[in-house]
Amino acid sequence: MSEEKSQRLNFIEKIIEEDLKTGKYGGRVHTRFPPEPNGYLHIGHAKSICLNFGLAEKYGGLCNLRFDDTNPMKEEAEYVESIIEDVRWLGFDWEDRLFYASDYFEQLYEYAVQLIKKGKAYVDDLSPEEIRKYRGTLTEPGKESPYRNRSVEENLELFERMRKGEFQEGEKVLRAKIDMASGNLNMRDPVMYRIIKAPHHRTGTKWCIYPTYDFAHPLSDSIERITHSICTLEFEDHRPLYDWFLDELGVYHPQQIEFARLNLSYTVLSKRKLTRLVDEGYVNGWDDPRMPTIAGLRRRGYTPEAIRTFCDRIGVAKSNSIVDISLLEHCVREDLNRRAPRVMAVLRPIKVVITNYPEGKVEELEAINNPEDPSMGTRMIPFSREIYIEEDDFREDPPKKYYRLAPGREVRLKHAYIIKCERVIKDEKTGKILELHCTYDPESKSGSTQTKRVKATLHWVSAPHALKAEVRLYDRLFLKPNPDDKKECPDFTDCINPDSLQILTDCRVEPSLKNASVGDRYQFLRLGYFCVDPDTKDGHLVFNRTVSLKDTWAKIEKKLQK
Numbered sequence: 001m002s003e004e005k006s007q008r009l010n011f012i013e014k015i016i017e018e019d020l021k022t023g024k025y026g027g028r029v030h031t032r033f034p035p036e037p038n039g040y041l042h043i044g045h046a047k048s049i050c051l052n053f054g055l056a057e058k059y060g061g062l063c064n065l066r067f068d069d070t071n072p073m074k075e076e077a078e079y080v081e082s083i084i085e086d087v088r089w090l091g092f093d094w095e096d097r098l099f100y101a102s103d104y105f106e107q108l109y110e111y112a113v114q115l116i117k118k119g120k121a122y123v124d125d126l127s128p129e130e131i132r133k134y135r136g137t138l139t140e141p142g143k144e145s146p147y148r149n150r151s152v153e154e155n156l157e158l159f160e161r162m163r164k165g166e167f168q169e170g171e172k173v174l175r176a177k178i179d180m181a182s183g184n185l186n187m188r189d190p191v192m193y194r195i196i197k198a199p200h201h202r203t204g205t206k207w208c209i210y211p212t213y214d215f216a217h218p219l220s221d222s223i224e225r226i227t228h229s230i231c232t233l234e235f236e237d238h239r240p241l242y243d244w245f246l247d248e249l250g251v252y253h254p255q256q257i258e259f260a261r262l263n264l265s266y267t268v269l270s271k272r273k274l275t276r277l278v279d280e281g282y283v284n285g286w287d288d289p290r291m292p293t294i295a296g297l298r299r300r301g302y303t304p305e306a307i308r309t310f311c312d313r314i315g316v317a318k319s320n321s322i323v324d325i326s327l328l329e330h331c332v333r334e335d336l337n338r339r340a341p342r343v344m345a346v347l348r349p350i351k352v353v354i355t356n357y358p359e360g361k362v363e364e365l366e367a368i369n370n371p372e373d374p375s376m377g378t379r380m381i382p383f384s385r386e387i388y389i390e391e392d393d394f395r396e397d398p399p400k401k402y403y404r405l406a407p408g409r410e411v412r413l414k415h416a417y418i419i420k421c422e423r424v425i426k427d428e429k430t431g432k433i434l435e436l437h438c439t440y441d442p443e444s445k446s447g448s449t450q451t452k453r454v455k456a457t458l459h460w461v462s463a464p465h466a467l468k469a470e471v472r473l474y475d476r477l478f479l480k481p482n483p484d485d486k487k488e489c490p491d492f493t494d495c496i497n498p499d500s501l502q503i504l505t506d507c508r509v510e511p512s513l514k515n516a517s518v519g520d521r522y523q524f525l526r527l528g529y530f531c532v533d534p535d536t537k538d539g540h541l542v543f544n545r546t547v548s549l550k551d552t553w554a555k556i557e558k559k560l561q562k
């Protein structure tokens with residue numbers, strides 16, 4: 001391999017290429033994505049998905065989807081379904097390799113029995129609190145349980161009776177017999193099985209003892225003949241245990257490799273916290289467009305391609321950091337800039353009457369759908385005597401450098417004419433602006449050999465033709481860059497942005513959007529990218545703003561390059 005090529009590889013690719021060279025796994029690459037079905041997938045999981053499926057793709061290998069469903073307390077079928085949908089939506093395919101750790105319960109039980117027979121596991125009667133106390137700390141060694149030296153026969157009998165349901169929750173556990181004085185707390189006789197008398201979403205009431213993650217995970221990897229078991233950094237200290245179980249049982253041994261999890265500014269990515277946002281009503285469900293879940297991002301208008309590009313660009317490293325959320329926004333902008341048709345919509349309409357334009361006349365003006373991609377063609381948009389422009393595009397008293405419409409000023413209407421503001425009509429009592437009276441210059445039609453120049457071009461819609469729409473604008477869900485920081489936010493909910501959702505109910509969009517269907521994405525000229533929300537029905541159009549057009553990441557990048 002050339003020096004240059006190896007430098008562009010991330011550290012996991014380097015390990016894999018080395019293994020391929022030495023033939024460690026017979027030239028195979030087999031990864032897995034192992035979600036626990038206790039919540040919806042988030043953008044952090046997308047990083048892991050892209051990594052695992054991406055490596056398999058790159059090296060002609062395979063990637064399994066495996067549910068790590070070993071805890072019946074928090075797991076639900078709803079989560080399983082959402083996870084399957086989300087991984088597929090991201091564009092990955094596990095073919096016929098959809099697995100569940102719960103499918104291995106019988107086999108895992110047999111492995112546990114094997115360890116008991118080897119004198120490497122025992123049934124402990126200490127209570128959960130006592131176990132915690134006996135474990136010791138980083139500076140103090142642990143204390144051995146008085147039940148640690150039970151005979152193999154007694155352990156086998158008790159473990160079987162645990163399985164039969166003869167004991168209550170918390171009364172007994174099965175522990176690995178390793179080393180209570182180990183410098184690594186994970187090696188101080190970790191629990192392998194606990195009694196949980198709750199039905200499981202797949203095995204029902206068949207089991208009342210459930211394996212822990214630490215015991216189930218390496219063996220599930222082994223059963224599936226995974227080569228590289230990629231997980232996040234917090235499991236680095238668990239690796240000796242991962243290896244211990246496999247070595248003691250003498251079974252096929254994958255390699256665990258840890259990488260830094262994704263943290264995103266202005267975002268929380270722990271399922272526990274995301275569950276609280278949903279349960280405590282801070283958002284309207286797991287797919288709320290403000291959520292960093294895949295379902296939320298999809299509803300917000302993100303494309304799978306944008307998310308995959310993002311995962312590519314953040315790279316894979318060994319140390320934790322926080323990625324700027326503006327990079328994620330940049331990636332979706334870049335993608336939608338190319339593929340989203342551009343249309344006109346007015347979010348806060350103010351009426352303009354063009355007094356010298358004939359009443360009843362309608363012109364169809366040609367508008368290009370996307371200047372980035374001429375193959376996307378053109379459409380016709382109606383122009384008439386009454387139009388709407390953005391409230392914000394008019395100032396009665398324009399400040400310096402405000403070049404948009406003002407009394408006596410001229411602006412261009414995109415794809416149409418230059419208009420001049422002649423009169424402001426106000427409500428006599430309240431002083432509120434009701435409408436603007438303008439004149440247009442018939443010689444200034446867009447595309448004609450016009451000579452006149454104006455400083456601003458506004459978007460607009462024809463009043464009698466426009467469709468009513470509801471538009472939902474989103475801001476960051478958190479006010480602080482790091483809501484996980486206890487100093488900044490004692491509880492992460494303390495930093496929630498109270499104005500993260502703004503609903504505008506009286507917007508107008510151009511008539512070409514009449515047949516827009518759920519999930520369709522557009523650029524509303526000058527306003528950002530928008531996507532049709534599933535709440536759209538019976539002619540009631542609802543749009544979510546995916547992102548505005550202002551690209552803060554591009555600015556950051558420019559600075560970095562200087």
Ligand code: ATP
Pocket residue numbers: 033034035036037043044045047048068230231232260261262263269270271272
């Ligand atoms: P959370 O910390 O959000 O509760 P988790 O690790 O408990 O997540 P799992 O369902 O166990 O969630 O995760 C499935 C896989 O996704 C694991 O391999 C895990 O390491 C990985 N993963 C989870 N969060 C992130 C993240 N923020 N960045 C990268 N990978 C992640």
Ligand code: MG
Pocket residue numbers: 036
């Ligand atoms: Mg986990």
